[in-house]
Amino acid sequence: MFEVTEVSSEFDAKIQQKIDAKTKPLGALGALETLAMTIARVLGPDEPQITNPTLLVFAGDHGIAASGVSIAPREVTTQMVMNFLKGGAAINLFCAQGGITMEVIDCGIAQEIHDQPKLINHRLGAGTGAIHREPAMTLGAVKQGFAMARERVTLHHSRGCNLIAFGEMGIGNTSSAAAIMAALMGREAAECVGRGTGIDAATLARKQLLVEQALHLHREQLDNPYGVLACLGGFEIVQMTGAILAAAELKMLVLIDGFIATAAALAAVTIAPHARDYMIFAHESGERGHRLMLEHLDAQPLLSLGMRLGEGTGAALAVPLVQAAAKFYNEMASLEEMGISI
């Protein structure tokens, strides 16, 4: 469905030479140098410019939320979507600060919101099935979610966006993300399930049990990423996965946020391994399991701020770092130009 091509390493030596020739000791810009390499590989070695950075927040509800796996009731998903539309959430402020275009997409929240023209309608239902009792959705819904996400990413690409990030809102979605992680990495639920919004030990034990139940119930469908997403997914996680694949197909830089976004990234890489070439990992979330997933993806996140919010907040904060890496790569003087010999 998605044709994701491998990023060429043809210009790697040329890019590295350009980085090494800058007025600094070798390697002194650390992770920004690795970032500049990724930018130049994906956008091209000659003057790569970051244009129209964009963040799409995908929202969806989860049947498992009714079983008490979060500090918050399901209604908070819709309430937070209203907050996004009114501009009061952390992600609104970080996007505004970073000059990032932000858009909110309803992938299937339980209480549909009307008369909000800015809310993009990609609804796949009114919340997923509770994954410990039934599949989250049909395979058809996964395909439909991919198609809608692709259409939206294509629109932003046509508007000149070449750096895109994805955020999410969905009470209960750390349960879904942990189940997806466990299924795709062949790990135990205990290694993947964390405290999400900050649940207590008893709730954590219940959450782990429910994720174990889900993995057991659907075990025969979990041998491929589509089955994993249909059985364990969230509508927003499915659309994030499709959006990542679409962005990689369009050769855009894809900035990956925290635990939930990384589970979507893992699903994308399982479907199309070369999608990994286009990814930049923004931060290491405080959620248990994130480090393991990052290691599996051979990812070194840019930031480690102990954040565990989601919404795309870590990704938004990393946008200026991506811009700084492009800027030093394009504009920093070389040792030769400045007559500096070291």
Ligand SMILES: Cc1cc2ncn([C@H]3O[C@H](COP(=O)(O)O)[C@@H](O)[C@H]3O)c2cc1C
């Ligand atoms: C007020 C509020 C704002 C949020 N913004 C993001 N999340 C985050 O928390 C949820 C996942 O955690 P869990 O699986 O424990 O429910 C997601 O909606 C995620 O984006 C929020 C959660 C709350 C309560």
Ligand SMILES: O=C(O)c1cccnc1
């Ligand atoms: O890292 C995340 O994405 C995250 C962690 C906890 C709760 N919500 C999101």
